[in-house]
Amino acid sequence: MSPVSKLDEQAALVMPDRGRAALNALVTGLACIAAALLVHFVVGSMVGPFVTRIMLDAGVMIILAVSLNIVNGFTGQFSIGHAGFMAVGAYVAAGITYYSSLALFGSYQAQTGLISVGSLIFAASALVGGLAAAGAGWVVGLPSLRLRGDYLAIVTLGFGEIVRVLLQQSNPQLFSWDETRAASLKELVPPPLGGAQGFQSIPTYTSLFWVALFVAITLVFCFRLKRSSEGRAMLSIREDEIAAQAMGVNITNLKVRAFMFASFFAGVGGALYAHQLGTALRPTDAGFARSFEILIAVVLGGLGSISGAALAAVLLTVASALMIELGPWRMVLYALALILIMIFRPGGLFGVKEAWEVFGGLWRRKAVAR
Amino acid sequence: MGDLLQTLITVISVGSLYALIALGYTMVYGILKFINFAHSDVVVIGAWTSFTTAAVLLPRLGVTPTEAPWWAAAGVLMLAMVVCGLVGFCVERFAYRPLRGAPRLNVLITAIGVSLFFQNFGQLKYEVLKPDGPGKPAMSLPFGAQPQGMPRLVGSRALNDATVSRGTLAGVDGAVVRLSEGVSLEERRQYSIRVTPAGAPRAIEAMVVAPAGRYEPGQDLRVGFMPAGAAPGSAYALVRSARVPIQLVDVAIVATAGLLMVLLQLLVYRTKFGMAMRAVSFNTTTASLMGVAVNRVISLTFVLGTSLAAAAGFLYSLKYVTLQQTAHQGWVLLGLKAFVAAVVGGIGNIQGAVLGGFLIAFVEQFGARYISSDLRDVYVFGVLILVLLLRPTGILGSTVREKV
Amino acid sequence: MSRPILDIEKIAIAFGGLKAVQDFTLRLPTGGLYGLIGPNGAGKTTVFNLLTGVYTPQAGTIAVDGTRVEGTRPHEIAAQGLSRTFQNIRLFGLLSVVDNVMLGCHVRGRHGLAGTILHSPRHVAQERAMRRRAMELLSLFDLASAAGEQAKNLSYGDQRRVEICRALATEPKVLLLDEPAAGMNPQEKKELQALIRSLRDRFGVSILLIEHDMGVVMDICERITVLDYGETIAEGTPTEIQRNPKVIEAYLGTEAA
Numbered sequence A: 001m002s003p004v005s006k007l008d009e010q011a012a013l014v015m016p017d018r019g020r021a022a023l024n025a026l027v028t029g030l031a032c033i034a035a036a037l038l039v040h041f042v043v044g045s046m047v048g049p050f051v052t053r054i055m056l057d058a059g060v061m062i063i064l065a066v067s068l069n070i071v072n073g074f075t076g077q078f079s080i081g082h083a084g085f086m087a088v089g090a091y092v093a094a095g096i097t098y099y100s101s102l103a104l105f106g107s108y109q110a111q112t113g114l115i116s117v118g119s120l121i122f123a124a125s126a127l128v129g130g131l132a133a134a135g136a137g138w139v140v141g142l143p144s145l146r147l148r149g150d151y152l153a154i155v156t157l158g159f160g161e162i163v164r165v166l167l168q169q170s171n172p173q174l175f176s177w178d179e180t181r182a183a184s185l186k187e188l189v190p191p192p193l194g195g196a197q198g199f200q201s202i203p204t205y206t207s208l209f210w211v212a213l214f215v216a217i218t219l220v221f222c223f224r225l226k227r228s229s230e231g232r233a234m235l236s237i238r239e240d241e242i243a244a245q246a247m248g249v250n251i252t253n254l255k256v257r258a259f260m261f262a263s264f265f266a267g268v269g270g271a272l273y274a275h276q277l278g279t280a281l282r283p284t285d286a287g288f289a290r291s292f293e294i295l296i297a298v299v300l301g302g303l304g305s306i307s308g309a310a311l312a313a314v315l316l317t318v319a320s321a322l323m324i325e326l327g328p329w330r331m332v333l334y335a336l337a338l339i340l341i342m343i344f345r346p347g348g349l350f351g352v353k354e355a356w357e358v359f360g361g362l363w364r365r366k367a368v369a370r
Numbered sequence B: 001m002g003d004l005l006q007t008l009i010t011v012i013s014v015g016s017l018y019a020l021i022a023l024g025y026t027m028v029y030g031i032l033k034f035i036n037f038a039h040s041d042v043v044v045i046g047a048w049t050s051f052t053t054a055a056v057l058l059p060r061l062g063v064t065p066t067e068a069p070w071w072a073a074a075g076v077l078m079l080a081m082v083v084c085g086l087v088g089f090c091v092e093r094f095a096y097r098p099l100r101g102a103p104r105l106n107v108l109i110t111a112i113g114v115s116l117f118f119q120n121f122g123q124l125k126y127e128v129l130k131p132d133g134p135g136k137p138a139m140s141l142p143f144g145a146q147p148q149g150m151p152r153l154v155g156s157r158a159l160n161d162a163t164v165s166r167g168t169l170a171g172v173d174g175a176v177v178r179l180s181e182g183v184s185l186e187e188r189r190q191y192s193i194r195v196t197p198a199g200a201p202r203a204i205e206a207m208v209v210a211p212a213g214r215y216e217p218g219q220d221l222r223v224g225f226m227p228a229g230a231a232p233g234s235a236y237a238l239v240r241s242a243r244v245p246i247q248l249v250d251v252a253i254v255a256t257a258g259l260l261m262v263l264l265q266l267l268v269y270r271t272k273f274g275m276a277m278r279a280v281s282f283n284t285t286t287a288s289l290m291g292v293a294v295n296r297v298i299s300l301t302f303v304l305g306t307s308l309a310a311a312a313g314f315l316y317s318l319k320y321v322t323l324q325q326t327a328h329q330g331w332v333l334l335g336l337k338a339f340v341a342a343v344v345g346g347i348g349n350i351q352g353a354v355l356g357g358f359l360i361a362f363v364e365q366f367g368a369r370y371i372s373s374d375l376r377d378v379y380v381f382g383v384l385i386l387v388l389l390l391r392p393t394g395i396l397g398s399t400v401r402e403k404v
Numbered sequence C: 001m002s003r004p005i006l007d008i009e010k011i012a013i014a015f016g017g018l019k020a021v022q023d024f025t026l027r028l029p030t031g032g033l034y035g036l037i038g039p040n041g042a043g044k045t046t047v048f049n050l051l052t053g054v055y056t057p058q059a060g061t062i063a064v065d066g067t068r069v070e071g072t073r074p075h076e077i078a079a080q081g082l083s084r085t086f087q088n089i090r091l092f093g094l095l096s097v098v099d100n101v102m103l104g105c106h107v108r109g110r111h112g113l114a115g116t117i118l119h120s121p122r123h124v125a126q127e128r129a130m131r132r133r134a135m136e137l138l139s140l141f142d143l144a145s146a147a148g149e150q151a152k153n154l155s156y157g158d159q160r161r162v163e164i165c166r167a168l169a170t171e172p173k174v175l176l177l178d179e180p181a182a183g184m185n186p187q188e189k190k191e192l193q194a195l196i197r198s199l200r201d202r203f204g205v206s207i208l209l210i211e212h213d214m215g216v217v218m219d220i221c222e223r224i225t226v227l228d229y230g231e232t233i234a235e236g237t238p239t240e241i242q243r244n245p246k247v248i249e250a251y252l253g254t255e256a257a
Ligand SMILES: Nc1ncnc2c1ncn2[C@@H]1O[C@H](COP(=O)(O)OP(=O)(O)OP(=O)(O)O)[C@@H](O)[C@H]1O
Pocket: B401, B402, B403, B404, C015, C018, C020, C038, C039, C040, C041, C042, C043, C044, C045, C046, C047, C087
């Protein structure tokens, strides 16, 4: 006479029908694309190049901050080498588009048009870059996640620095397909990614459309993750590892997964960054300075809050663009503001909550009653 | 063989710098359990304060930096330590103390904020003292964005060079000198000539570039460039460079660092304050219940750590005389390596920091010399990751099991 | 006699020189409600930590429903059907109460990345089922109205009950309760007693209980094991235990002769 049935029995009772589920997935996908098109054509036509540039930067920063939030905010780990993963994605993706452009189109100029062979190669390269970064995340995460707190932080920092130095050791860039075909093995291993000089002339495929699309995908991914059983398990690790384990959460496995998800999106963000107008990738992009920027956005938004991380990413990008006029005082004030915020608003903007949970307590109660 | 010894000397010298800086990281971690990312910036402030004192203040006191007696150098060091101790005190009091008990990530970000503040504040430049005649440059605060050359407070000379002959110059003619005594120059050795012009306090030095062989008195001997001041009749000494030169700077570094480390050891293990410090590091709550003034101990720990960092900055600038601006990559890497040393040795453990400092210097210098100099940072971080995987709390660190 | 649901055979652990638990043996039959008592520092919580894999026993064996679990990782033990509460409450403080309980369901669920992100029917159904089950459990403990609160904001007694809910959500075969009545007032204790008794009937779960309140233990436990300095000094029915001179001595200390 047990009034509480087992999970499987319950689940069988409430199974939604397949058609509606498929429709739901389709609608979500189309909504992402529609939003991206809207941003690209409508918003893009209303603003000038300066604002466009800020929007692109902000979008990339959203992806980086929201993804780092999976590790630092959800699972409560302490990664401070996110830029290392970003750089892996950036270099892999840039290497693919640059050399395939040389091979296919005979020049590193980007093809025009929203959807072209070149831009599809770019989108694919972003995914490959993300996968490469996720692979790196797996390599770093698997052995090092048994380290606690600060020690993990140190390893991730070390990882970023190692990526930086290794990128410095890459071969000089090759500037034509003939040159590339004629290159000896020694010029190709390590890959010709520009070494300390940086990787230049990357085709500029990053547009508002692609940035908005990937931002949308990242956000949907993170929100759905956070509100799923797996996401709760991640949050429980952050709250109390021992209790989480005792309740059957495989914490090592989840930490590695969180690490890989985060690295994947960092890699995608890196790819978008690499293909922006006027960007030359530099090994220092993998260094701690950039990692810190991303980390700051996450903490400022409130650890665990996706909307917080996204909002903080935008705020920081805009603020730093506006503060350029302050010259050398810019970073001094930025640093002071950071310290003051940490002292007077230690939970960040929203704490662990999402923006609407903070602003609308009503909504939350309704959600629970459901 | 010579190569090996030379590398070892560098290891000891650089290692003691790493150790000095690592001590600061380790003491703060031991007591507050957080990584003070701003520690490396205190090293930079120490170096730049030393520069300002040596290049701007010493001349105004009538001391020519390059001819400064040892106590002037000691004075520069003291001042740097005092300034940085003050900086450390303020940082703890105004940035870290309000966050005591806050989540670790917050404290970490604050430390990064403090670090960013110093890096960028240090690059500002406002003139506070006008130039005042030759050799008395303007004084600007903070330090500006241009690299500067630290005056050589400690002469660049090896202690184990052998003087093979002395006499007076018979003649000087640009890049040729004629000696009053006969000399034989051996194969594959380097020689230099030190000439002391009449009435000058210090010798000027030139490389001998003449081929090996016997040179009779009065015979032409080619040198690099002989600076003005040398004249027939000036006293000279012909010096054969040691195969493995032991630089005075390195000796000064190792001696000063060693002295400071011994003093610290005595302070921590032989004094009441040291006992309080260890108590706080073991368990802050219990210590305060036992009547230890926790806040005072923490303040003093910061002051200690930062003044050691200042000493490291000073010594570093003696060895590597080009000072880069405060946000330069090189500084950050110096700090990171020292930090790695602290972690590898077992963060929170004082002996560990010293051990780690030398270990990291060893790996870095030998890797750079015998494998590839480009990858020197990779060795350091590689060792870090390796050690952490094998012994997650560092070589001398102790494990704490969480009680459930 | 049928196979015990929890079969503990001579487990032991020492921390440095301190023998925290020695040769601890206990057989909990299916549907049993047994007690574990002893003075402070006797090693009771350490027994729970050994059972749930927080510490690995240095000797001895543990079997849950016939499956050996000693030396496996905590989450695997939980999946085998051993769940617990903590003496010093370990809820996920910033998560809502219902999320805490839903987390308990995690171990019984099936998880796939694609399903989670694309909201596959199975995933949606599972999420709904988890929420329903969590709410049902909470109602059972009169906690449904607090479902949306952050767990850290609840009163001490409520937090203890949420912990029991969370443990039950894992569908355990054996439930380990570490001082569930600590910090409760007499009225709450009475209710808790009734509740614990009803758990075994409603959920078919067997219970091992650590409790300092003798009234509670003697009232609800069928058999009691007494630990002192890591050693088992007595085992028997409540009446036997109450009369046992060794137990009295352990609790009151030896009279100075
Ligand atoms: N991780 C550990 N490291 C060292 N000693 C430990 C550890 N865990 C427990 N102990 C020691 O083992 C002994 C038993 O502790 P335990 O917590 O099991 O006692 P208990 O019977 O639960 O006491 P209480 O009634 O106070 O909860 C104690 O002396 C305790 O200090």
